[in-house]
Amino acid sequence: MPEPDLPTVKMNLIRPTKPATARVISNELCTRGKSASFVKHLVLDVSTTPLAGNFHAGQSFGVITPGTAPNGKAHKVRLYSVASPTWGEDGAGNVVSTTPKRLIEEFVQQSAKDDPDDHRLFLGVASNYLCDLRAGDEVQITGPNGKRFLLPVDPQAHDYLFLATGTGIAPFRGMLLELLEAQAGPTSSRIDLIMGTPYTTDLLYDELFQQLAEKHANFHYHTAISRELQTTGERGLYVDGLIDRQIEYFADLIGNARTIVYVCGLDGMRYGLFRTLIKHDLAEDYLVVNASLQSRPVSEWSDRELKKGVKPTSRCLLEVY
Ligand SMILES: Cc1cc2nc3c(=O)[nH]c(=O)nc-3n(C[C@H](O)[C@H](O)[C@H](O)COP(=O)(O)OP(=O)(O)OC[C@H]3O[C@@H](n4cnc5c(N)ncnc54)[C@H](O)[C@@H]3O)c2cc1C
Known part of the structure; x- marks a missing residue:
């Protein structure tokens, strides 16, 4: 089985003890139509920070919210996925984007x-801090983080199955732009993206993906x-349910030795995927x-047994949270 050759990337250039200041360029909703959830496409100028030119699609960066937590200490770092290609939104790695979703719930006992x-x-x-930001605001950032959820060094050497739920789509926006819109020309590798959401209106970057699919x-x-x-x-479908239903179509890709499967989003999505791969004898x-x-x-x-007893190989990359 050919192991994907992943690039060596920079990590933790900016530490939480000494965060760097990025500036908001824009912050716009990226859901499709009138959704009950609020997800933004947040674009940050990082040109004066060590993140400039030093992040890769698939990595994340940290955000430190101003003020203090109820325990009186500074807020802990929260991670947000890079939604840009490695060359950023500007082509020079000075502008990075991400996809924050407002966490709005009723409190339940923890x-x-x-x-x-x-x-x-x-x-x-x-x-909510990130979703409230306006153009011109400053943000304290850290990172970059993550050294595994990356495109291979030679993108042409592989095919790709990208599986996302919710904001798990963020790294795939960056990776798809990198694979398909590079200045050197697009890859000819096969790429399939499955985006899972509760409702059609929750689809993120839908127009962009439709355009890319039409073009490539x-x-x-x-x-x-x-x-x-x-x-x-028929009833609604989860990501693994779609693979299961269209198994003949997906078996070609999954059963091909060039393919890397990337999974990003809700932690629970791995169980359905694992079950589907095993059920169709495609897990090896x-x-x-x-x-x-x-x-x-x-x-x-059970999900617990799957979590403990099934480990992904280097051809199944998970970024779940
Ligand atoms: C690698 C990585 C990449 C990520 N990328 C993204 C991204 O691109 N976009 C994105 O939106 N998020 C992303 N996240 C998640 C993000 O880091 C935050 O966890 C998320 O935004 C929530 O942070 P918060 O500060 O708003 O919530 P917090 O104030 O941290 O609250 C969340 C915590 O509160 C608790 N909680 C949740 N619901 C309830 C409830 N109903 N009642 C009581 N307690 C509750 C849970 O313990 C939870 O951990 C990523 C996480 C990782 C690890």
């Missing part, structure tokens, strides 16, 4: 010390909408399954 009857509005600290015959854009009936009248190059599980059919394995 530990024994929390009041179980407290259901007040719960607003995530950093995501080797790029195939699929959506898996989980809470809407399909046009066929992507997963190492603990012998203790193999005596029972995959349909009986």
Whole structure:
């Protein structure tokens, strides 16, 4: 099995103890139509920071929200994926984008010390801070972070299956622009992206992906909408459900020794994917399954067992949070 040759990238050039100052260029909604969630495409000028020219598509960077946490200490760093290609939004690595989603919930008990009857509005600290920012505002950043979720050194040597839920699409925006819109010309490798969201209106960067798919015959854009009936009248689909339903189409790509599978977004999406790969006998190059599980059919394995007993190989890259 050919191992993907990943580039060596810079890490932690800016530490949380000495964050650098980026400046907001723009901050606009990137959902499709009128969505119940709020997700922004945030563009930052990092030209005066060590991040300039030193981030890769697939990496993330840290954000430190001003003020202090309830414990009186500075807010902890939160990570946000780079949504730009390695050359940034400006072609020179001086402008980076990301895709923050407002965390808006009702409070639910997290530990024994929390009041179980407290259901007040719960607003995530950093995501709402980022979504509130306006052009010209300053942001304290750290990073870059991540050395595995990267495109290979020779992009032409591989084919790609990109699987995203929600803001997990961010790194794939950067990677797709890198693979398809490079100055040196597009790759001819096969690339399939499946974007999973609850509703059509939650699709992110949908117009861009449709345009890329129209322009490049080797790029195939699929959506898996989980809470809407399909046009066929069938129930909604998750990302793994789409692969399962169209297994003949996807088996060609997944069963090909050049392919790398990238998974980004909700932690839970890995279980459905693992089950689908194993069910269709396509897991061999992507997963190492603990012998203790193999005596029972995959349909009986719990998420916990999958988490402990199934490890992705170097051809299945996960960035889940
Ligand atoms: C590598 C990486 C890349 C990421 N990229 C992105 C990205 O591109 N875009 C993006 O939006 N996010 C991204 N994230 C997630 C991001 O780092 C933050 O975790 C997210 O934005 C929430 O941060 P916050 O400060 O708004 O929320 P916080 O104030 O940190 O609140 C979240 C925490 O509160 C708790 N919580 C959640 N819901 C409730 C509830 N209902 N009641 C009580 N407690 C609750 C949970 O313990 C949770 O950890 C990424 C994470 C990683 C690790």
